[in-house]
Amino acid sequence: MTQTTEVAAPPPPPEPRHRRAGMSTGDKVRFVLRGFGQTLITLGLVVLLFVVYEVWITNIYAAREQKKVTKALIKEWQKENELALPGSADPTVPLGTGLGILYIPRLGRDYHFTIVQGSAVPDDSQLEKGPAHYKDTQLPGQVGNFAVAGHRVGKGEPFLNIDKLRSGDAVIVETRTYWYVYKVLGDPAGQNPQKAHSDVPIAGGGTVSLPGRVIIDPSQGQVLDPVPTAPGQGTDNSADKPAVPLMTMTTCHPKFTASHRMIVFARLAGAPVKNLNLTMPQSVLSLYDEVGT
């Protein structure tokens, strides 16, 4: 039987596959479906790559920017400036340059970020360098509200774990002249700050109740007032009657989104400690032992 196979004519060459003419209906449907499927897979990969960009690549850029502003700030601080009298904090820090360094013992000994001066509402270029100060709010240590915005995911993510703070946790700000220790609001200490409140004195007597942490609608700018108002916690009447130095931190919530903002309120605790030679004083160092970091 093998002989017959040998003499048989070779089979006709197959049709070139890329010739679409002569496609059956089934082939056309398969062609369109395959193209559709490949497009969806491609889009999926692009979205995945975007996540890589957001949580990784942006951090690389931001870390570089943060390093630059920190270096510039330390250099500035190390200049002996005879004109700067103790306590006369320079109120005109240029936009985008450092004004102080933030430490949060709860987030670890290696946690430190240079806070840059931001616009009235800090913009992307300022926030990429580090947490940014709302320019029109008070400076560290001043009576009123020192308000700072920071990224939660990517862009250096200074406020990624801001939700880990408990009531009474220290938030430390180092300036050229002083170390300021703020403590997250909420009594007693150690509570979930979202459920614990503190009574904050206002000028002319009286107090307002503020939680340590609150989730708000993105439009609720009253958290930046000299006496901030947490939504659902009283009225705005006391906004311009500050009696104590407060600090407000704002970031996005939930992570990655623009739907809400997470706000953490803190109040200056104790007298500021003079910044003698740009090293952390013992009283501030001991705050790290308190939280075991």
Add this chain to the structure above:
Amino acid sequence: MYVWIWRHLPGPLAVKLGQVLLLVALVSALLLFVIFPWIEPHLPINKVTVPKK
């Protein structure tokens, strides 16, 4: 689309694979360093500020 690209790449299998890797790297770099930075500010993500009253 991918089949079409593969078929039009010249050379033997190894050369084709090299070209594919190069293409993927090029497209990724374009996305990561040009397109994403440009598109990102327009997306409703990572907004961390509240407005001034």
